[in-house]
Amino acid sequence: MLDLYSPGTSYLHRLGPGPKILTMMLGGTGLFLFDSLPIACAAFIAIAALYPVAGLTAKQAWAQIRPLLWIFAIFFALQWWLSGLTTAAFVVIRLAALILLASLVTLTTRASDMIDSLTHALGFLRPFGANPAKIGLSISLALRFIPVLAQITQEVREAQKTRGLERSVIATALPVAIRTIKMADDISDAIEARGYRP
């Protein structure tokens, strides 16, 4: 959701977040209900086939899987050792299918649409004192500021490196915490200045 959204006009892009999330949940549950390698393979192929339907490239699909290859390798080795080759293949293919499915939802859904749906869906919490709009804004802010915090951390680490303190966790954590708290004040002011009323 961070910058995973891939702009487009496909049917999947136009489809509301609700049906997509529901399909993802049902599909994920289905993959766990039907313990079968052929079904897992068929699901993987079907989900992969939806990528071009959404105007997404094979490279984009591969980019979702690639960072997790080492986890797949560990699972595969462990399952092969414990339960045999068929189970190992089944577990890994099912996991890959789930990741492709979840990524397909985030690649075709804007963060704001996802948050709007979430805010709507959490409406039932209002009688218990929760404010769904606040929860939605919090999620949006978390998504927005993950890269900003990463950048701040990088800047502080570089600054400490020049002082020979690259191994000191405190030397990095303390300035990052101070800058983050200061930034939080400014963000709060900015949200207020832009007319936000929870």
Place this chain on the structure above:
Amino acid sequence: MIEIKNVTLSYGDRTVLRDISLALSEHRIAIIGANGSGKSSFARLLNGLVLPTTGDVLIDGQNTRTHGKDIRQKVGFVFQNPDNQIVFPVVEEDLAFGMKNLGFPKEDIRRKTDEILARYDMSDLREHPAHLLSGGQKQLLAISGVLVMEPAYIVLDEPTTLLDLRNKRRVTEAIHALDQTVILASHDLDLLQDFDRVIVFDDGRIIADDRPENAIPYYIESMS
């Protein structure tokens, strides 16, 4: 018109503005002063982000103490660091944030988003992740996010401080082209040369209030 009546602002024991009274009616007004002189605190008073400890701030007759929401729309605020002002991860979503808060209809939000992106030559960045924009683009997005709320006044707090020369030039042009009344707090004296009025702050007090050709040399002299 903006009226500041006998305003004092304190944070605990620290007084940052001392008995300020002003009427701001010019089209381009600059606020300058050394770090800690009170200019940013003064800017924050103007859209009710900060309320005075004593005295009143009136925007077209409305008091910031009692008409916060109206004043938020009337007085847009652009912060020094655009990263702290951009709330949503994608350009288009961030532009919509202020308009949604003010209850604009969806069609208006879409139309105004199109217009503002075209105005700053950023139409191709509509669905771009905000954190991947350049510094200048981020500041233009921050200004755009304020402009779409249709304010009558725009307060900018050191908007060019973090920018390189090219981006500074781009943002400066954008500021000069604004139709609204502009109140600009800045260290960038070049930016203020053709302003109508320059107010110089020092230690929470106004030490000069004049045309740029008089106020800027006075400020430079006072800093030497």
